[in-house]
Amino acid sequence: MSLFGKGMLLTFTDVSARDERDYNEWYNREHIDDRVNLPGFHRGRRYAAVRGKPKYLAVYECDTVAILGTPNYLQTLDHQTPWSQRVMARFTHFTRLTLRIHVDQTHGAGAALATVRFVPDPHRRKALVQWLSEQALPKLTARPGVMGAAVGENDLEVVHAPLQDKSMDHPRADESEWVVLLEGSDVSAVGAAARSLFTISRLKSFGVETAPTFGTYKFLFGNQR
Template identity: 50%
Template sequence: MALYGTGMLMTFTEVSPEDEAEFNEWYNREHIDERVWMPGFHRARRYVAVDPDARVKYFASYETGKVADLADPDYMARLAEQTAWSQKVMAGFTKFDRLTASITVDKTHGFSGWLGVTRFFPDTLLMDRLRGVLEEEVLPSLGARPEMLGGCLAENDIEVSNAGLKAQGKPIPPGQTPEWVVLLDGATEAAVRDANERLSEILGEAGISAPGLDQTVYSFLFGNNR
């Protein structure tokens, strides 16, 4: 089964060690359930990095019918009025990054316990060709490897992302450029790590060098759907 739509919210979060226990309880007992039942949302998953040098420790994805659902007025109102528990936990975030993306290539098949996340900023002149290569060759071949289960390409929608920032009263960062994220699902850490490495090689051949890539392997923690 493919993803539950063509929209995806992705968050990268960290808190201080003394706040992690409550952070995980809040995420598992309130936050994901609250989001899954919002208009347009269908499934949410969260992960923890297994790489000790990961840029951000926790990753979460929220699948929506379309990316525009992430600028829905009801959702915007919820962002502006968080629960008391959400306000308490979110005030302790030491790192937070939020992407609202369109899924432009979906070669997924369910989901598994391990996830490779590759973030990069492609040159606009490379986008069409690279998107085609990912759809026709790269993601099908990586997903067909033993213990791999598929992958997708998510392209950040800056306009929708900025709508969320405005709803939370946060400033709009200057000089924004489109960011892409490739997600690779696998049954084992080794399979995902190998797939990440092969993806890095392919992107390098396409003109995106390793210093321009942010790659992390994550382990599944909790999810819910409706």
């Protein structure tokens, strides 16, 4: 089974230890459901880091990335519930990425997820997608414990749309960051697979000048419709 759409919202967050219980209860009991029930949204899942930072990652699948920049969606950011306002005010880190999915080779839903974040040369987009879809990802998903993969590019126009929202910190991005998501049944397997292939030496041919950022996560909770 592939992803539920061609758009994806990723949020990386951190809170202090004293706020984690309330944060996790809010996410599991209110926030995931609120987002999944929005028009064009289909599935939301959240994870906790086993290796890497920030500690928490949420992944939302939607019809298209354009949905994340529509007035109807942005209005929800300006009308948060009291619980949402209280929890969001305690974020110590918040990064929001709105991804246009370029490659979808996912297969079901796994207990583990590895993320690889990097910034390539936009002029090498076509060659990068070809390498990922025809060589890199099939090789990785054939490894034991790795079941599927997807790749998305942060859409700068869409991600900048909610900058007026005062409840969160939205630092402005100047470069189109890409994210590879490797999903599987084993945390160690997906993390090792990601680090084995996505080295700076391999990515240099696609204009990547800075070493990629890795994260390895275990599944916490999800919902879909």
